[in-house]
Amino acid sequence: MSVSAELSAIYQNHSRQVLATLIRLLGEFELAEEAMHEAFALALQQWPAEGIPANPVAWLVSTGRFKAIDQIRRKQTARRYAPMLAEDEEVEPELDAPAIADDRLRLIFTCCHPSLAVEAQLAMTLREMCGLTTEQVARGLLQQPTTVAQRIVRAKRKIRDAGIPYEVPDKEALPARTATVLQVIYLMYNEAYSSSQGDAIVNVDLAVEAIRLARLVFDLMTGQMPTADIAGLLALMLLQDSRKAARQDDNGSLITLEEQDRERWDQSQINDGLQWLDLALAQGPAGVYTLQAAIAALHAQAPGYEDTDWREILGLYDVLYRLSPTPVVALNRAVAVAMCNGPQAGLHLVDELASAGKLERYHLLHAARADFHRRLGQTGAARDAYQQALALTEQAPERAFLTARLQALDNSTKN
Amino acid sequence: MKYLALVYYQESVVNAMNEQEWQDLNQECIRCVEKLSGTGNFIIGQALQPVDTATTLKVRNGETLVSDGPFAETKEQLAGFYLLDARDLNEAIQLASNIPPARLGSIELRPIRELPPKK
Numbered sequence A: 001m002s003v004s005a006e007l008s009a010i011y012q013n014h015s016r017q018v019l020a021t022l023i024r025l026l027g028e029f030e031l032a033e034e035a036m037h038e039a040f041a042l043a044l045q046q047w048p049a050e051g052i053p054a055n056p057v058a059w060l061v062s063t064g065r066f067k068a069i070d071q072i073r074r075k076q077t078a079r080r081y082a083p084m085l086a087e088d089e090e091v092e093p094e095l096d097a098p099a100i101a102d103d104r105l106r107l108i109f110t111c112c113h114p115s116l117a118v119e120a121q122l123a124m125t126l127r128e129m130c131g132l133t134t135e136q137v138a139r140g141l142l143q144q145p146t147t148v149a150q151r152i153v154r155a156k157r158k159i160r161d162a163g164i165p166y167e168v169p170d171k172e173a174l175p176a177r178t179a180t181v182l183q184v185i186y187l188m189y190n191e192a193y194s195s196s197q198g199d200a201i202v203n204v205d206l207a208v209e210a211i212r213l214a215r216l217v218f219d220l221m222t223g224q225m226p227t228a229d230i231a232g233l234l235a236l237m238l239l240q241d242s243r244k245a246a247r248q249d250d251n252g253s254l255i256t257l258e259e260q261d262r263e264r265w266d267q268s269q270i271n272d273g274l275q276w277l278d279l280a281l282a283q284g285p286a287g288v289y290t291l292q293a294a295i296a297a298l299h300a301q302a303p304g305y306e307d308t309d310w311r312e313i314l315g316l317y318d319v320l321y322r323l324s325p326t327p328v329v330a331l332n333r334a335v336a337v338a339m340c341n342g343p344q345a346g347l348h349l350v351d352e353l354a355s356a357g358k359l360e361r362y363h364l365l366h367a368a369r370a371d372f373h374r375r376l377g378q379t380g381a382a383r384d385a386y387q388q389a390l391a392l393t394e395q396a397p398e399r400a401f402l403t404a405r406l407q408a409l410d411n412s413t414k415n
Numbered sequence B: 001m002k003y004l005a006l007v008y009y010q011e012s013v014v015n016a017m018n019e020q021e022w023q024d025l026n027q028e029c030i031r032c033v034e035k036l037s038g039t040g041n042f043i044i045g046q047a048l049q050p051v052d053t054a055t056t057l058k059v060r061n062g063e064t065l066v067s068d069g070p071f072a073e074t075k076e077q078l079a080g081f082y083l084l085d086a087r088d089l090n091e092a093i094q095l096a097s098n099i100p101p102a103r104l105g106s107i108e109l110r111p112i113r114e115l116p117p118k119k
Helices: A003-026 A029-050 A056-075 A084-088 A097-111 A118-129 A134-140 A145-161 A174-198 A206-221 A228-241 A267-282 A288-301 A310-323 A327-341 A343-355 A363-375 A379-391 A396-414 B011-015 B019-038 B089-096
Strands: B002-009 B042-047 B055-060 B063-068 B077-085 B106-111
Touching: A003 A029, A003 A056, A003 A097, A003 A118, A029 A056, A029 A145, A097 A118, A097 A174, A097 A206, A118 A134, A118 A145, A118 A174, A118 A206, A134 A145, A174 A206, A174 A228, A206 A228, A228 A267, A228 A288, A267 A288, A288 A310, A310 A327, A327 A343, A327 A363, A343 A363, A363 A379, A363 A396, A379 A396, B002 B011, B002 B089, B011 B077, B019 B042, B019 B077, B077 B089, B089 B106
Parallel strands: none
Antiparallel strands: B002 B077, B002 B106, B042 B077, B055 B063
16 A cells, blocks of 8 residues: 555544544644644655654644644644643653543534534534535535534534533433434434435435444443443444435335335345344343334334234334324324224324324325325325325425325326 | 523412422522532522512613613523533533522523723
């Protein structure tokens, strides 16, 4: 491997570590980012001639740190959070494995601090933890780059001005704060799910990033606190992601679970997901991610839609609804009820949800209603519901699917 | 850093308390202040009279305009404040979570902005 290829591999695999440690040493995001880029630029100049240092990460960190100190001197800028800079210049920063692991955790807990808006947490995590450019973050989230850039600038300002610390929360706060981190990772995954459907040009795979980040968080948190929820989340994302290739047809239209070609499900991802699920279940009572993963696992293992263990799925939804009584869970549960007790029973539950004013603007509620009516042979009501669903979604694959269903209804009534 | 913890709750909630509950809440607040003082985190703080004692004023064109009530009608009313000295936001959150009315309403934490030096 050439030095520059090796350097680019080091950037790929270790630039986030270098950044995380530099933020701790320098006390500020922007300064640390600049310092990291300068260190890599210098490496590109020096390494081809002088060879790659024995510990490249340590070299990059201390080079970046000296570059930053130089810059602070030049600009005479006062840094609020780095009072250690002046005295400790000669001291080599701590760079052993636990220190690096702590720095990465500090970074994610700062990016996912609950006093930042959820959108800001997501953008900061993608930018700082996953190393995406602002442009890539914007494309991944289907937002304007200027919006994302502004959000990141504001988040960094709040981190500084509100005194959001660069630290792993203490034991008391750790479980709740970890839940926030997992929420951000799952949100990232869900963004991937919808964005990849809306736009094929997106070259950022947020799903891959989310799964990678969950693995990292699992490794970092092991030994610090129970990791069942992290394992459950990983299982859930892997099992959902295993269906990616089967979810859309060649025209970009959505394929429902019922009609997917199960041969196209990614078996190695399923196996990976099942292992993580076992690990999560072995650790005690299942949380919301683990329960959803267990439901996904039953689908993944079923030979066909009709042969799925719907009774077991319904039981899991019952438990999930007790833990998390949201309308979306209720809607999914209604589908399981329909599969166990017939479409009329499902329709009854969904109509109840709709008349309670919940989810009436959610296209999937109307799509579910339409499907129940269709199965009951109530063509007119099915058509109305498909049209309502169509009016409520902008996503191209969903629209293609709903339009196809409407056409199929028209054809069946003509014949 | 210094943080102002603004304590909000719906006055109707404390109005609905019986005498004993109200006295207990007050005693709990006194103990909270003692504890925060003991750890050196308490700079100053007070409870406020109910919002119907509020007066709002503004100066326009050199004229002072006075009116009844608070500046903004909100669901929860400002009931008191603590000025805290904390290492960072995480410590401020931890300290503020022990302020008794946090259970009844909510607490807004605002970092203090130091004015620039006098010229």
